[in-house]
Amino acid sequence: MFGKFLVFLGTLGISAIATAAEPTPSTLAAAFGARVGASSPALSPDGTFLVYIAPGAGQLTVAMVMNLADGTTTPITYADGKPLKLRFCGWSAADRLVCLLSGISRVDGDKLAWSRLVAVDADGKHSLPLGSQKASYAVRQNDGEVLDWMAGVDGTVLMSRGNGAERVDTRTGKGVPVKPAVSTGWTDGSGTVRITGIYGTDAKGMLNGKTTFWYRLPGRSEQKLFSHVDGNGNGLSPVAVDGTRNLAYAVQKKDGRRALYSVMLDGTMKTDLVYADPKVDVDSVETIGRHDRVIGLRYVTDKTRIVYFDAGYRALAQSLAKALPKLSDIAFVSASADEKRVLLFAESDIDSGHYFLFDRDTRKLTEVLVPRADLSGMQLSEQRSITYPAADGTLIPAYLTLPPGSTGRHIPAIVMPHGGPAARDVWGFDWLPQFFAQRGYAVIQPQFRGSTGFGEDFEKKNGFLSWPTAIGDVLDAGRWMIAQGIADPDRLGVFGWSYGGYAALQANVVDPALFKAVVAVAPVTDLYRLKADAENFTNARLVAKQVGSGPLREQGSPDHYAARFSAPVLMFHGDQDINVEIVQSRLMDAALHRAGKSSRLIIYPGLDHQLDDSAARTDLLTQADAFFSARLRTAGR
DSSP states (O other): OOOOOEEETTOOOOOOOOOOOOOOHHHHHHHHHSOOSSEEEEEOTTSSEEEEEEEOSTTOEEEEEEETTTOOEEEEEEEOOSSOEEEEEEEEETTEEEEEEEEEEEETTEEEEEEEEEEEETTSOSOEEOSOOSSOTTTOOBOEEEEEOTTSSSSEEEEEETTEEEEEETTTOOEEEESSOOSSOEEOSSSOEEEEEEEEEOTTSOEEEEEEEEEEOTTOOSEEEEEEEOTTOOSOEEEEEETTTTEEEEEEEETTEEEEEEEETTTTOOEEEEEOOSSSOEEEEEEETTTTEEEEEEEESSSEEEEESSHHHHHHHHHHHHHOTTOOEEEEEEEOTTSSEEEEEEEETTEEEEEEEEETTTTEEEEEEOTTGGGTTOOOOOEEEEEEEOTTSOEEEEEEEOOTTOOOSSEEEEEOOOSOSSOOOOSSOOHHHHHHHHTTOEEEEEOOBTBSSSOHHHHTSOTTTTHHHHHHHHHHHHHHHHHTTSEEEEEEEEEEETHHHHHHHHHHHHOTTTOSEEEEESOOOOHHHHHHHTTTSTTHHHHHHHHOOSHHHHHTOGGGGGGGOOSOEEEEEETTOSSSOTHHHHHHHHHHHHTTOOEEEEEETTOOTTOOOHHHHHHHHHHHHHHHHHHHTOTTO
16 A cells, blocks of 8 residues: 655656456445545654554454555554444654544433544554543543644643543643633644634523634633624634634635635734635635644635645645646645645545655655555546536536446436535545446436535525425436436436435435436435434434424425335445434335335444445445346346
8 A cells, every 4th residue: 555656746657557357346346335445644743654544344443554764554553343443543742643433332222422532652552541531431422632733742732631621641641731621622733722612502401503602812811702603604613723823714604605714813803804705615724734734725616626825835736736637636634743744635536546745855756545446547437517407497516427438328327416415525536426437327416405515595594494495406417317318217316325315215205207216325214203313412403493394394204205106215224323313214114115115225233324334335336236227227237
């Protein structure tokens, strides 16, 4: 997995990879279904080592440390996934790391997510739990959070622990309390919490969606009001602090879209517009280094766009774009303490991506990790940005992926709505549409109304409250595919995950004739049950508001209308899912069987909403492919 080539910035010489024999359906499913081979990489403070998370058998996760001088790797700790998995590791010193593990367990009848923080040496020795030990293991969901990684010299980090914040020596576990006593917040990058937030609750302790933010003047302990943000997201929401300039960055709506502002933390609260796009929301700020220094912002139109504030990184990004012309989506991921060594990730729609190390002193660019090595050399499909008209004339953005070498005429096709619904698809490599394109399908990913990123008018409250509009847009994506001659009317299927699974099912309630096969992964199927499943949690009021009430809730629950289905249904669900409880799929499956319809539910024991297991994902792709092939008449591919 260590890099195979090294170039000087401005030139790139990669030898062509020999074309392999045409893969079989099973080898394709295994290649695309495999978990990412390297995730959450981070450079050591001195820039000589790299830590990342690698998958093992089943749900096993392993923290690997790579010596960047020779590419050798050492496993330093692991988690078996029953229930904990390693999520990421960061460096508290050049020879010491802090790793986050999380998992799902059943407590008093409810499934709860919980996490733990562990410190370990870079050679795997001297492991030490860092979290608070004041509560019992059964009810202590979270150890805390690293708020500031500090300088990376002595192994000290600022973290929330118990009911407050502490500067913790990760070698001994001993901490020194700091003020204010917070569990989360934004720091100045040097160990001082500058902004904190308090979630609003009602008299019963239920979250109401409102948040109040407070800030501190430099060197002062008292707090001053920063902002109130209401349940609709109106108000200044902080996203980062720049301690060197004594300001915060915050997002706030402008003309119905999220814009980025700078806010002085000197007592004046002087607020200036940094960037606003006339068509889409600002997505996030770009940060780098141990102090999460803000170097730019990100927004997404048809593709991801990054505006760099930092002149040095702007120039570097421009040079990298020339050096890596086939990897057009480039992002800075991590850096050494002095930022002389920078880790970046580069991908495109037809390349699943590479991690590179750039050395500012030598101007050398070295490939260090290939997260999806099984796909190297495979001809992937271009992901085209298109728009199509909805029934009311609104132009809906979408991505269209055709099989490699296909003319895109009269072929089997799949409509693939995204999850969320408070989400959107983003241009770049995507394992699901790429797999089905390899199997001969045209895939359209509609950014239906209810998707985020396009402003509040496009979001239409959300995809549940405004489900008739969102589902109408999904159906119109299929109708457009037929009208364009891309899909034959009798060879059109639909595939969705989470809310996308809901959309796939509900589309067949609205128009039972359009789709000939339905695949839904971890779908919502009953809006009343979705509200009921949240009743024991503090977000119950927010879920109820998101789903709404009245006749549209009943009409928007596909398990109530199973008799309308004409297409066969295949569903997949993990039994440890806490995003969408497995009862949702069971209700749908039972309703379809009672109505005499074709339905099959495949359950993956021990897996959550993401089905983050190579064998399970390979099985999902294999069975979904076979299901579509049998019903969309794709035999022969």
